[in-house]
Amino acid sequence: MAELQIRPLGREDHGAWASLRHALWPTESEDALREELVEMVTSGLVAFGAFDGVRLIGFAEFSERPYGDGCDTSPVAWLEGIYVRPEARRCGIGRRLVAAGEDWARERNLKELGSDAELDNLASRLSHALWGFGETERVVRFRKVLT
Numbered sequence: 001m002a003e004l005q006i007r008p009l010g011r012e013d014h015g016a017w018a019s020l021r022h023a024l025w026p027t028e029s030e031d032a033l034r035e036e037l038v039e040m041v042t043s044g045l046v047a048f049g050a051f052d053g054v055r056l057i058g059f060a061e062f063s064e065r066p067y068g069d070g071c072d073t074s075p076v077a078w079l080e081g082i083y084v085r086p087e088a089r090r091c092g093i094g095r096r097l098v099a100a101g102e103d104w105a106r107e108r109n110l111k112e113l114g115s116d117a118e119l120d121n122l123a124s125r126l127s128h129a130l131w132g133f134g135e136t137e138r139v140v141r142f143r144k145v146l147t
Contacts, residue, residue, distance in 0.1 A: 002053035004093065006100050009047040009059060014038075016056040017049065024083040045080065048100040050093045058084035060097035062104060068114030070136030077105030079115035082127075098131045 009017050018034035050058035060082040068076035084093045105113055115133060117124035
């Protein structure tokens with residue numbers, strides 16, 4: 001494996017980035033995820049990519065939110081999504097991507113980094129714990145369709 005490089009993702013990365021976003025969110029079309037990137041970046045989303053040479057092998061997306069469930073300060077940095085290719089997992093890439101987001105948040109004088117995961121996504125919950133996140137709450141949401 002070539003030396004790992006972590007750097008901000010830019011317009012030139014949208015194709016590879018959208019491909020990895022599709023791996024993370026497979027119910028969305030890759031084209032829709034690519035189109036969404038332009039709007040998201042314009043609205044303040046920042047992302048960091050992990051590169052093994054020239055190949056994008058992981059990404060993490062961060063935003064600034066006015067508040068974050070489970071956080072005490074406002075505004076907060078939020079980990080919106082993170083993905084590392086399966087063959088590159090368990091070697092610290094996720095941790096390095098989160099650290100890049102932490103540095104970004106500190107530069108903005110934000111005091112907390114929030115995130116969330118589905119209750120049944122044990123791998124994500126364990127990864128968050130390894131990255132230094134502490135669980136703050138669990139929520140089950142309900143809805144009723146009114147006719």
